[in-house]
Amino acid sequence: MSILSRASRSVIALFTLSWALLLAAADMDYGLQPVAIADGTWVLVGRSEDFSTANGGNIVNTGFIVTPAGVLVIDSGPSRAYGEQLKRAIARITDRPVTLVVNTHHHPDHFLGNQAFAPETLAALPGTINGIHTEGGAFNDNMYRLAGDWMAGTEPVAPAKQLTAGPLDLGGHHLELIALDGHTGADLAIFDRSTGVLFAGDLVFNDRAPTTPHANLAAWQKALDRLEGLGFKQLVPGHGPVARDTAPLRQTRAWLSWLDANLRQAAEDGLDMTEVLAIQPPAEFRRLAVVEAEYRRSVGQLYPAYEQQALSRSGRNAR
Amino acid sequence: MTTHRIRGLAALLLASSLAVGAVQAASGDRQADPLDSPRWGDMRKEFFPAKARVVFDSRVKVSAPLTAENALNVPVSVDAGALPDATEVLVFADFNPITRIVRFRPEGAHPGLGFRIKLQQSTPVRAAVKTRDGVWHVGGTWVNTTGGGCTLPSAGSASPEWQKRLGEVSSRVWERKEGGERIRLRIIHPEDTGLAAGVPAFYIQELKLTDEQGAPLLHIEGFEPLAENPVFSVDIPAARTAAGYRVSGRDNNGNAISAVIEK
Ligand SMILES: [Zn+2]
Numbered sequence: 001m002s003i004l005s006r007a008s009r010s011v012i013a014l015f016t017l018s019w020a021l022l023l024a025a026a027d028m029d030y031g032l033q034p035v036a037i038a039d040g041t042w043v044l045v046g047r048s049e050d051f052s053t054a055n056g057g058n059i060v061n062t063g064f065i066v067t068p069a070g071v072l073v074i075d076s077g078p079s080r081a082y083g084e085q086l087k088r089a090i091a092r093i094t095d096r097p098v099t100l101v102v103n104t105h106h107h108p109d110h111f112l113g114n115q116a117f118a119p120e121t122l123a124a125l126p127g128t129i130n131g132i133h134t135e136g137g138a139f140n141d142n143m144y145r146l147a148g149d150w151m152a153g154t155e156p157v158a159p160a161k162q163l164t165a166g167p168l169d170l171g172g173h174h175l176e177l178i179a180l181d182g183h184t185g186a187d188l189a190i191f192d193r194s195t196g197v198l199f200a201g202d203l204v205f206n207d208r209a210p211t212t213p214h215a216n217l218a219a220w221q222k223a224l225d226r227l228e229g230l231g232f233k234q235l236v237p238g239h240g241p242v243a244r245d246t247a248p249l250r251q252t253r254a255w256l257s258w259l260d261a262n263l264r265q266a267a268e269d270g271l272d273m274t275e276v277l278a279i280q281p282p283a284e285f286r287r288l289a290v291v292e293a294e295y296r297r298s299v300g301q302l303y304p305a306y307e308q309q310a311l312s313r314s315g316r317n318a319r
Numbered sequence: 320m321t322t323h324r325i326r327g328l329a330a331l332l333l334a335s336s337l338a339v340g341a342v343q344a345a346s347g348d349r350q351a352d353p354l355d356s357p358r359w360g361d362m363r364k365e366f367f368p369a370k371a372r373v374v375f376d377s378r379v380k381v382s383a384p385l386t387a388e389n390a391l392n393v394p395v396s397v398d399a400g401a402l403p404d405a406t407e408v409l410v411f412a413d414f415n416p417i418t419r420i421v422r423f424r425p426e427g428a429h430p431g432l433g434f435r436i437k438l439q440q441s442t443p444v445r446a447a448v449k450t451r452d453g454v455w456h457v458g459g460t461w462v463n464t465t466g467g468g469c470t471l472p473s474a475g476s477a478s479p480e481w482q483k484r485l486g487e488v489s490s491r492v493w494e495r496k497e498g499g500e501r502i503r504l505r506i507i508h509p510e511d512t513g514l515a516a517g518v519p520a521f522y523i524q525e526l527k528l529t530d531e532q533g534a535p536l537l538h539i540e541g542f543e544p545l546a547e548n549p550v551f552s553v554d555i556p557a558a559r560t561a562a563g564y565r566v567s568g569r570d571n572n573g574n575a576i577s578a579v580i581e582k
Contacts, residue, residue: 145465270493270501272433272552273394274382293386300389307550311489311505 028081028150030058032089035242038195040066040173042093043236044086048208048289051078051109056150057143058082060109063199063236064090065192067171070099073121074190074199074236076113078143080154083113100170103159104201104238105184106131107211108139114157122159125179127186131214132158163188178227182220183210183238189227196233203227206240206248207287209294210255212301217260224253240289255285259295263303267310273303350375354443354459358413365418366409366447372454373447378402379458381410381446387438387464391471392546395420396433399448402456405430407449412462412544414442416469416514419542427559428528428537429499433552436544437512438462439469472518473509473547481507488566488578498557502528502564502580505550512543526568526576528553530561539568 034042043063047055057078064086065072071090076083090098103111103124111132114122124132136156144151165179178189183202190199202211203223228249235243237252258281266276276299285291352359353375367373378401387393399405408430410420420436430448438444445459490504506523513520526539537553555561564580 142465270491270503270552272396272503273435273550274384274396274433277384277394278382296384296386297388300384300387300392300394304392304550307503308489308505311491311503311550 028056028152030056030077030082030085032082032085034064034089034093037234037236037242038192038197041192041195041197042066042090043242044089045241046109046239048240050290050293051143051146053146053148053150055147056082057109057112057147059239061236061238061240061242062086062113064098065170065173065175066090066094066096067173068096069171070097072170072173072175073098073101073117075104075110075201075238076101076117078109078112078147079151080113080115081150081152083116086113087116101159102163102188102190103128103132104188104190104199105186106135106139107184107202107213108136108143110201110238111136112140112143112151112154112156114159115153115155119157119160122157123161123163124159125186125188126162127181127184128188129158129160129162131184131186132156180219180223180226182216182218182223183212184214185216187223189223191230191232196231197236198227198230198232198234199236200227200238200249202238204235204237204248204252205255205288206235206237206243206251208240208289209285209291210252211294212259212298215256215298215302217256217302221253221256224249224256251288255288258282258285259298259302263299263306267303267306270310273299273307276303354445354461356413356443358443362411362413362418362445366411367455374454374456376402376448376456376458379446379448379456381444381458381460383444383460383462385461385463387462390438390464390469393436393438393444393462393464394433395436395444396431396552397446398429398431399446399456400430402430402448402450404451405448406451408432409447409449410445411447412436412438412442412444414440415544417512417543420444420544421542422540424538426535426537427530427555429554429556431554432537432539433550435546435550437469437510437546438464438544440464469512469514469544472515473511476509476511476515476518476521481509486570486574486576488576488580490566490578490580492564492580492582495554500555500560502553502555503550504553504566504578504580505548506576507548508570510543510545510547510549514543521570521572523549523568523570523576526551526566529565529567530559531563531565531579532561533565534561536564 046058046060062075101117101121106128140156168175174193176191180187237248380398383395407424409422411418441463443459448456484507487507493501511518511521522543523541528537568576
């Protein structure tokens with residue numbers, strides 16, 4: 001074998017390798033496309049799917065509000081790469097700095113992009129900060145399993161700045177921070193009175209079945225009542241398309257109340273968990289994305305508490 | 320029309336799976352594992368004497384979710400009611416670090432049991448049902464999970480609360496539409512596997528369910544993979560229903576479990 005051919009082979013190998021790396025880098029592009037929905041208000045709508053290596057965890061809605069006083073980012077996405085690409089997408093639209101990044105709650109797709117932003121801009125409700133501290137590491141590990149390479153370099157970063165409920169004026173936008181709970185122990189909704197846009201976080205899902213790993217169904221339904229009373233013009237749900245009416249809110253409420261009634265009845269009827277899993281959600285919910293998987297997960301997460309309540313009534317110890 | 324066709328197809332599939340069940344029961348030990356698990360050979364050796372007749376039999380129903388996100392609490396129910404005379408049921412999971420999950424003898428209760436388990440990784444979950452003729456009939460299903468359920472300590476082992484309530488039983492009895500009764504019971508117990516660092520194995524080893532006169536209905540031998548604060552569902556045929564029931568047993572540290580199950 002001649003030296004020349006060996007060298008040319010190495011060149012080809014090198015070329016192939018760098019091409020592969022380029023392709024891999026291109027693959028990690030979320031293709032984020034901010035959509036303007038109101039004055040200075042942009043939304044990035046994720047897919048109505050489960051976490052996967054195909055979607056890289058981009059199943060979530062994030063948003064930002066551009067004001068003369070700076071940019072407010074609402075949720076940072078599922079990975080470091082998402083956070084960085086979100087930051088670049090913002091920079092393509094405005095040269096104003098990001099001054100505040102808010103995590104609506106402590107679920108991984110809403111805060112794992114925090115690394116991309118300056119630490120002093122990160123903020124959340126105290127319960128959310130706590131949740132990120134205690135569960136962020138486990139969420140991050142789980143996201144690596146579910147989304148794979150997209151997660152490269154991602155680590156959980158908890159905001160230091162604690163938010164309190166109440167008005168917040170930012171460059172002429174009169175915002176209302178609303179502290180609620182029910183989807184998790186701390187759910188922040190942001191209502192922009194200037195534009196009528198409500199960022200509801202995961203208190204509202206639209207045409208995608210809600211997730212319930214930390215849910216308190218009664219509190220969640222109360223939170224929805226509060227949001228419905230705000231008189232918003234547009235609603236940005238945590239997952240699913242933006243809406244101009246209360247339909248997603250009512251859909252979320254209908255699902256939660258069916259889930260609650262179904263699990264209560266099942267426990268009262270003495271059903272084993274495998275029998276509860278075999279129940280088909282009613283027809284009105286079948287068009288919700290991932291409804292079967294979410295129902296199965298919700299049964300696993302919530303049924304034990306209903307069971308316990310049904311069993312405790314007549315349980316008696318002989319001792 | 321589509322629904323009709325699908326129903327027709329389902330009926331056909333059901334009919335053919337019953338036929339397969341019968342053929343399998345006849346062909347004995349040489350049949351291939353329907354769950355296609357590389358661990359089946361080891362399971363066969365570990366749980367059954369070489370001379371025992373072991374057949375795959377679709378009449379043994381094992382229900383569990385195909386995907387289980389919470390590996391600490393995977394619901395499983397076994398029903399061997401389609402076999403004429405089940406005397407003993409052994410439930411195991413090929414790929415669990417502790418394969419044996421539970422063994423029970425229906426002594427009057429319906430030959431079935433609902434319970435929950437911890438899984439370490441995706442695995443077949445199987446029930447082997449021994450009939451009076453000495454033949455073992457094996458059914459099962461794959462459960463996919465991201466796992467980790469067996470090497471995590473229980474929530475109970477970290478909390479001072481459970482010690483006060485250890486062995487506490489809550490229970491309830493339901494009348495069944497199809498006749499007979501269902502008993503569900505939950506026992507406070509950490510059910511530690513011994514595989515989590517620094518947490519010794521601590522689990523329920525024996526439970527006896529009787530009617531209030533003491534006539535046996537079901538004997539359960541428990542192993543480490545049963546889930547924390549285990550919940551059981553047991554059905555009692557109409558002929559054996561009673562005014563009340565009783566459960567008693569012990570864990571591997573000798574702590575007694577004893578409770579009256581009142582209606
Ligand atoms: Zn969430």
